[in-house]
Amino acid sequence: MTWTPFVGTFIAKISKGRKIREFILVIFLVPCLLTCIWFSIMGGTAIHLETTSPSTxxxxxxxxxxxxxxxxxxxxxxxxxxxxxxxxxxxxxxxxPFMLILLLMLISMFIDLKKNDKT
Structure with missing residues (x-):
């Protein structure tokens, strides 16, 4: 919760000029996919090491x-x-305080989305 304003600001800066659909795809799906790959590789390796090597x-x-x-x-x-x-x-x-910052960020996002929708 404490890192949310900083992460949100960072993502907003690197996502400037992208469509919302692209943003959602990159922010949600790519990390989930990479996490699944990471856990599959590391988890499989850990299970393999646990079952084949003697406990040290x-x-x-x-x-x-x-x-x-x-x-x-x-x-x-x-x-x-x-x-x-x-x-x-x-x-x-x-x-x-962090919840208030998040609320203000949410309000500002909706205001910006309405402005961009009208143009």
């Missing part, structure tokens, strides 16, 4: 247990003390 990772069960206990304790503390709604409220409050 050091599995420290004590460390896993400690981290699991710490995370469980934090979750329980948030629920019991009622701090979870406070943290949720804080995240909403901090995201408010």
């Amino acid at each position: 990772l050091i599995q420290n069960k004590g460390l896993k247990l400690i981290f699991g206990c710490i995370l469980s304790t934090l979750a329980i503390m948030f629920v019991v003390t009622g701090a979870l709604p406070s943290i949720q409220s804080l995240s909403s409050i901090f995201s408010l």
Whole structure:
């Protein structure tokens, strides 16, 4: 959410002069296609390495247990003390300025689309 105004500005600059159909095609379909290719290649390689090579990772069960206990304790503390709604409220409050910026960008896009439709 915090990067949205910057990404939107960047995409607007590089997309200047293109039609909306071209913009949607390039912004949505191309990244989805490249992501599918990336995960297919990397995921297939990871599965292949996992099944064919012996496991060389050091599995420290004590460390896993400690981290699991710490995370469980934090979750329980948030629920019991009622701090979870406070943290949720804080995240909403901090995201408010970015939501306003996004709203202004949306309004400005619709105004620009109406101007371009009339010409």
